Amino acid sequence: MSAFHFDTLVWHWPIAIYLFLAGVSAGAMFFAVLLKHVCLKDKAYLSGFVQAACIVAAISVLAGLGVLVLDLTKPFDFWKILVFYNPTSVMSMGVIILMLYQVLMYAWIAITFQKPINDFCKNRFPIVGKLTSMLQRYEAGITGLLVIFSVSLGAYTGFLLSAQPHFPMWNTGVLPLLFLVSGLSSGAAASLLGGVLLKGNPNGAEVHFIHKIEIPLILAEMLLMFTFFMGLVFSGGQSKVAALTALGEGFWGLVFWFGIMGLGLSAPLTMNLFMTTTSKRKFSYVAGTACLSLLGVILLRNFILYTGQMTVS
Amino acid sequence: MENSRRHFLKRTCALVAGASVYPLSRNDANAETDIETNDIKYAMLHDETKCIGCNACVDACREVNQVPEGVSRLSIERSEPYGEYPDQFYHFTRHSCEHCEAAPCVTVCPTGAAFIDKETGIVAVNADRCVGCLYCIAACPYEVRFINPVTKAADKCDFCRETNLKQGKQPACVEACPTKALVFGNLKDPKSELVTLLKANPTKRSKLDLGTRPKLFRIKAKEGEIIL
Numbered sequence: 001m002s003a004f005h006f007d008t009l010v011w012h013w014p015i016a017i018y019l020f021l022a023g024v025s026a027g028a029m030f031f032a033v034l035l036k037h038v039c040l041k042d043k044a045y046l047s048g049f050v051q052a053a054c055i056v057a058a059i060s061v062l063a064g065l066g067v068l069v070l071d072l073t074k075p076f077d078f079w080k081i082l083v084f085y086n087p088t089s090v091m092s093m094g095v096i097i098l099m100l101y102q103v104l105m106y107a108w109i110a111i112t113f114q115k116p117i118n119d120f121c122k123n124r125f126p127i128v129g130k131l132t133s134m135l136q137r138y139e140a141g142i143t144g145l146l147v148i149f150s151v152s153l154g155a156y157t158g159f160l161l162s163a164q165p166h167f168p169m170w171n172t173g174v175l176p177l178l179f180l181v182s183g184l185s186s187g188a189a190a191s192l193l194g195g196v197l198l199k200g201n202p203n204g205a206e207v208h209f210i211h212k213i214e215i216p217l218i219l220a221e222m223l224l225m226f227t228f229f230m231g232l233v234f235s236g237g238q239s240k241v242a243a244l245t246a247l248g249e250g251f252w253g254l255v256f257w258f259g260i261m262g263l264g265l266s267a268p269l270t271m272n273l274f275m276t277t278t279s280k281r282k283f284s285y286v287a288g289t290a291c292l293s294l295l296g297v298i299l300l301r302n303f304i305l306y307t308g309q310m311t312v313s
Numbered sequence: 314m315e316n317s318r319r320h321f322l323k324r325t326c327a328l329v330a331g332a333s334v335y336p337l338s339r340n341d342a343n344a345e346t347d348i349e350t351n352d353i354k355y356a357m358l359h360d361e362t363k364c365i366g367c368n369a370c371v372d373a374c375r376e377v378n379q380v381p382e383g384v385s386r387l388s389i390e391r392s393e394p395y396g397e398y399p400d401q402f403y404h405f406t407r408h409s410c411e412h413c414e415a416a417p418c419v420t421v422c423p424t425g426a427a428f429i430d431k432e433t434g435i436v437a438v439n440a441d442r443c444v445g446c447l448y449c450i451a452a453c454p455y456e457v458r459f460i461n462p463v464t465k466a467a468d469k470c471d472f473c474r475e476t477n478l479k480q481g482k483q484p485a486c487v488e489a490c491p492t493k494a495l496v497f498g499n500l501k502d503p504k505s506e507l508v509t510l511l512k513a514n515p516t517k518r519s520k521l522d523l524g525t526r527p528k529l530f531r532i533k534a535k536e537g538e539i540i541l
Contacts, residue, residue: 010451073445073465080444084424091448092423140318145325165417165523166454309451313523 003251009309014071016301019157020186021064022098023179023297026154027187028057029105031210033147035191036112039209045113049206052194053187054109060190061102090163094156101149107142111135154183161308168239169246169308174228179304181224182297185217189268189293196286203281211272211281214293218269225261242311252307255299264296354434354500355472356412356528357487358510362535363494364405366391370486370495377476377485384459386410386470387486404534407495410457410470411519411527412436418449418458418467427467434500434528435474440466454520455527472497500528 004013032053036044044050069078082099086092110117114132121128135142158176165171188210196202232243247253271289275281366389374380374387387409394401416436418427426443429436443466450458450467461468473484482488487495498507516530 008456010447071446073447073460074443077444080424080442081446084426084442086423086425088420089423089448091421091446095423141321144318144322148325148329163421164452165525166520167451312454312456313520 003306006310008312009306011305011309012071013302013305014067016298016305018064018068018071019160019179019305020298020301021060021067022157023154023183023301024186024190024294025057025061025064026101026150027184028053028060028191029101029108029146029150029187030154030184031188031191031213032057032112033108033143033150034213035206035209037143039205045115047195047204047206048198048200049191049195049204049210050112052198052200053191054112056190056194057105057187058109061098061105065098090156090159094153094160097149097152097156101146101153104142104146104149107135108146111139111142151180154180157183161304166312167242167308168235168237168311168313169232169242169304172228172231172239174224174231175304178221178224178228181217181221182300185214185221186294186297188214188217189290189297192286193290193294196283196290202283202286207281207286211275215269215272215276218265218272222261222265225265238311238313242307245311246303246307252303255303259299260296260303263292264299268293268296351432351434352501353432354528356434356498356500356507356530357472357484358496358498358507358516358530358532359407360494360496360510360532361405362532363492364389364407364534365492365494366403366405367491369489369491370407373485373489374470377473380468381462384461384468386457386468402534407529407531408455408457409529410436411455411525411529412472414526414528415524417452417454417523417525421448421452423448430474433472433474435472436469437471437474438467438469440464440468443467454523454525 032050035047035050035053040047040050069075072078081092081095085096110132114136117132118129155176158179161167161170162172162175192207192210195206200206229243229247232239234240247256268289271285271292275285275289368389371385371387371389375385378386380386387407390406390408392404392406394403396402412435414429414434416427416429419429419436422428423446424442424444426439426441427436427449428439440461445460445465445467447460447467450460458467458469460466472478473482477483477485477488484495484497487497496507496510498505500508500511502508510532511530514532517533518527518530520527
């Protein structure tokens with residue numbers, strides 16, 4: 001059995017890219033909201049990290065949907081998915097989540113960047129000012145819903161896979177949680193990377209804040225990974241076969257142990273702990289850690305997608 | 314401010330929880346009443362002791378349903394010759410849609426293109442509504458769905474719902490079988506040949522542990538070997 005071609009393979013790498021991008025968007029938005037409300041308050045729009053998080057969240061969710069549409073066998077019929085709904089289908093519910101999430105995301109961005117938007121539009125389109133101040137009145141509601149929907153989006157990517165009864169590695173309740181947590185940490189990494197690239201201060205309050213959350217997040221991810229595979233092994237039968245096939249020798253075993261556990265989780269954890277003990281954070285440290293985290297999450301999505309389809313029950 | 318936000322969060326949580334549970338409960342209720350009201354439920358029996366592996370069913374299916382080359386709605390899988398020469402024999406297993414009562418393809422389909430015909434219990438595809446997301450193909454435990462290269466939609470056996478059945482005939486595979494190994498009929502008709510045979514013979518259905526409740530029954534050929 002080769003790593004990328006086998007009989008039971010239905011979904012290929014574009015789906016892994018989509019799962020990754022949706023997770024990044026959900027995570028980036030989640031951290032943008034946290035940064036604004038816990039850390040920066042009204043000055044949020046000045047922070048490179050919040051700007052980066054908003055740009056990343058908006059672009060990656062659109063790019064992910066683009067990949068998804070191009071991957072359909074009938075890309076021009078994609079509108080049918082927006083017109084016809086099936087309440088028992090995770091994908092259909094995901095479409096609703098994605099649409100509402102995007103509306104809330106743009107509304108929240110408009111509220112947060114109210115000042116620069118209003119300044120820009122004051123003479124050109126005065127109506128925009130009225131619109132943003134109207135949104136401003138519902139800020140609490142929009143923020144609350146946005147957090148709920150970003151968490152839903154992160155978990156949905158896992159439910160999408162776990163709704164399939166005969167792939168034992170996907171059909172578990174831990175998968176959505178694993179995808180949610182790794183999605184959040186990839187969002188944090190993308191915001192940090194974008195932030196330092198947008199000339200944010202690598203030793204700023206935002207970086208300290210995100211790193212403080214990232215350490216427990218990585219530990220939780222490792223714990224979930226452990227629970228995920230132990231659960232499969234203890235279920236016995238094909239579940240056990242699936243876990244051992246994925247983790248054993250061969251290409252995907254290497255990806256898991258070296259790429260995901262090593263480069264994607266252990267290395268960022270070590271660097272985060274190191275940066276917490278030494279007082280000063282540098283551009284290269286922050287950017288390097290973020291790149292490793294992102295790499296780990298891309299690999300995790302591909303690993304789960306491919307190895308999950310290798311064993312059927 | 315803090316207080317109103319808390320109230321708001323509470324209410325939205327309740328709303329989201331309610332909204333997500335409601336459709337599930339309604340759907341189950343519908344399914345219950347449907348089972349009681351209609352009086353046709355088609356199923357098929359493959360008697361593997363009679364099957365000689367001639368593939369006449371496969372060819373008939375392709376011709377009647379105009380299935381393009383390279384894909385198939387139905388295939389007969391032949392397993393190893395068992396036993397010692399000259400006492401050797403093959404096992405033949407029908408590989409096609411099992412028309413599950415709880416069909417995973419129907420559950421996951423985002424547009425409702427995969428559906429169970431309420432009149433007949435047949436799992437069918439509305440090719441026009443299918444967008445080709447491959448979700449059903451991945452979700453089907455029996456791996457019988459495929460993308461039709463002409464329509465670009467998911468396709469599979471529908472008991473000739475659009476062709477022979479519409480003309481009042483038996484499905485193409487059943488008509489073509491020279492040894493009468495295939496029996497098609499209505500599970501709700503106690504006098505039908507199908508029900509009589511199902512009552513008289515021990516039958517098997519595959520992957521029952523997944524809870525799919527398939528309607529393709531098999532009379533198994535004698536066991537060829539010990540598998541631990």
